[in-house]
Amino acid sequence: MTFLQKINCFAIGLPFVIASSEVVEPGMFYIALLSTMVTGFLQVYIGLNLLVNHYKNRHLQAYLLFCILFFSLWYTTDWGWIWAMPPSLALYMTVILHYIIVEKPQ
Numbered sequence: 001m002t003f004l005q006k007i008n009c010f011a012i013g014l015p016f017v018i019a020s021s022e023v024v025e026p027g028m029f030y031i032a033l034l035s036t037m038v039t040g041f042l043q044v045y046i047g048l049n050l051l052v053n054h055y056k057n058r059h060l061q062a063y064l065l066f067c068i069l070f071f072s073l074w075y076t077t078d079w080g081w082i083w084a085m086p087p088s089l090a091l092y093m094t095v096i097l098h099y100i101i102v103e104k105p106q
Contacts (some may be wrong), residue, residue, distance in 0.1 A: 004046050008097050011042040012090065040086055043093045050101060059096045063089065 001009075019032035044067055051060045070085045 004049065005097055007042055008046055008094060011039040012094060014038060036086065039090060043090055046097065047093060050097070054101060057096075057101070059092075059100050063092055063096060066092075 015032045015035045018035050019029055022028045022032075044064075047060060047063050047067065050057070051064060054060055066085070066089055070082070070089065073079060073082055073085075
């Protein structure tokens with residue numbers, strides 16, 4: 001597993017780990033919701049990092065295009081279903097990272 005894959009697994013798991021501590025400490029669910037911003041930041045960072053190395057990959061180009069679309073829609077529209085884009089983008093980046101960008105063993 002590459003370093004970027006480990007960062008992605010950490011980013012995806014962080015909100016779930018924080019939310020599971022709701023049993024012990026009330027109010028942690030709200031912190032888990034806020035931690036999804038960390039997930040988004042890390043995944044955009046991973047996407048940009050991969051695009052530098054694999055600039056011809058259409059999946060990475062589409063991912064970053066949809067990220068730009070999400071942020072532009074966030075500021076310019078009141079579309080109620082925009083909350084569905086971040087989980088979809090997180091899943092798409094995970095698929096790209098684990099199944100499409102495969103590091104060849106040396």
